[in-house]
Amino acid sequence: MKGDPGVKDVKPAKAPKSEQTRTLILETALRLFQERGFDKTTMRAIAQEAGVSVGNAYYYFASKEHLVQGFYDRIGAEHAAAVREVLDKETDLETRLAGVLTCWLDIAAPYHEFAAQFFKNAADPESPLSPFSVESEPAREASIAIHREVLAGSKAKIPAELVDILPELMWLSQMGLVLYWVFDRSPERERSRRLAVRGARLTTRGVALARFRVLRPLVHEVHELFTDFLPGMAETATARKRA
Amino acid sequence: MKGDPGVKDVKPAKAPKSEQTRTLILETALRLFQERGFDKTTMRAIAQEAGVSVGNAYYYFASKEHLVQGFYDRIGAEHAAAVREVLDKETDLETRLAGVLTCWLDIAAPYHEFAAQFFKNAADPESPLSPFSVESEPAREASIAIHREVLAGSKAKIPAELVDILPELMWLSQMGLVLYWVFDRSPERERSRRLAVRGARLTTRGVALARFRVLRPLVHEVHELFTDFLPGMAETATARKRA
DSSP: OOOOTTOOOOOOOOHHHHHHHHHHHHHHHHHHHHHHHHTOOHHHHHHHTTTTHHHHHHOOSSSSHHHHHHHHHHHHHHHHHHHHHHHHOOOOOOHHHEEEEEEHHHHHGGHHHHHHHHHHSSSOOSTTTTSSSTTTTHHHHHHHHHHHHHHSSOOOOOGGGGGGTTTHHHHHHHHHHHHHHHHHOGGGGGGHHHHHHHHHHHHHHHHHHTGGGGEEEEHHHHHHHHHHHSSSHHHHHHHHHHH | OOOOTOOOOOOOOHHHHHHHHHHHHHHHHHHHHHHHHHTTTOOOHHHHHTOOHHHHHHHOOSOOOHHHHHHHHHHHHHHHHHHHHHTTTTHHHHHHHHHHHHHHHHHHHHHHHHHHHHHHHHHTTTTTTTTTSSTTTTHHHHHHHHHHHHHTTSEEEEEEEEGHHHHHHHHHHHHHHHHHHOOOOSSSGGGHHHHHHHHHHHHHHHHHHHGGGGGHHHHHHHHHHHHSSSSSHHHEEEEEEHH
16 A cells, blocks of 8 residues: 555445444543543443444444554544645645644644553554554554655655655654653643654754765665564565565 | 763662662562552562561662662663673674673563563653653663763774764663563564664664764754753753753
């Protein structure tokens, strides 16, 4: 699934009622995860609170892990819509990247408490809930596609050999920002906002330096290191080579 | 406390008996943390299991957090002793760094289970148990001093303006390795071992590239970003400027 930013992973059309039920179950689950903790919340409790049968809940989400993937997909879809404003208007790389990162912080703001509580489940790269897992691939690919567009629509000159690699490294640095945000207790997460802006500046300088040939092997090596050591990313890379 | 690797934070000499009691309390605590979890283990339970009075336990460790700092100090001291073999013998930067990192994995191996269980407490940069906290400064400084020696005793030419910065960045990348190791379930943590070796190679190439003047502002900016956004590191930097 090589990411053309315009092509989304299209699911069969659903009746509005069914979509409503799905949303209801997802929102109930997120509320319960937040109130009771992820580990202590059962599918049975989620179904009961949502007023649907347990069988119905499992029809929409095969497990609690699938609910979390549903949450990732939702955040991702909201983010993809919200970044249009900056990506359709700005051509300066730093402005585009800072906009995309800040936008993510806006979208994720209501889930901050849940994220902190949830973190220990998602930090393990082997967990299906990790952003690096095989299971998170669709959400990850959608997010990397945004970074691909950040670069492609900017005035920055990108060496051809780095076009596939830089968006993944930019996404990795976004994961660094997410990690920082999870633990950020500053009012309105203003420290995370400043980090997003500073990070965008740093990345832009890094990209500018990529025009020096002597540096490119290092960029490749950093990327290979992440690909080799983060489980889902290796599979993505293998899939890309097959494609 | 500008780090001269030769100068240790010297505490008043203790009678051997008192040192034994301190070690007994620390080892009992580590065992209980592992068996019952950090959050559920009380100082009272630790004292009871160690066969000392609660007052005595508090005399040595003012809180559970101090016990963890004691654990960090112990790992650090064992590591500092173990790296002598490689640092006194090798002059190749990559070999020195790979040796220091691999050595840490050896020292930490018995605590792997504890580390995984303990992670959620230490991952929060605001926690006194985080490696980035003000409270962890002595352990952090000792560890950075090892990286300073890795560089200083190598044949690599280090630009003067990067001499203070590179050891801190190398230590940060070690923290990346530690994070990876915490979740590593491969037999004998062999994936972490391979990451240590690959990371050492990557760092060595990065250091070699630092001879290019055009890159130095980027190195400074990466370092400033970490200093500005990780709580304890900013205080360390301030203390250094005052010194």
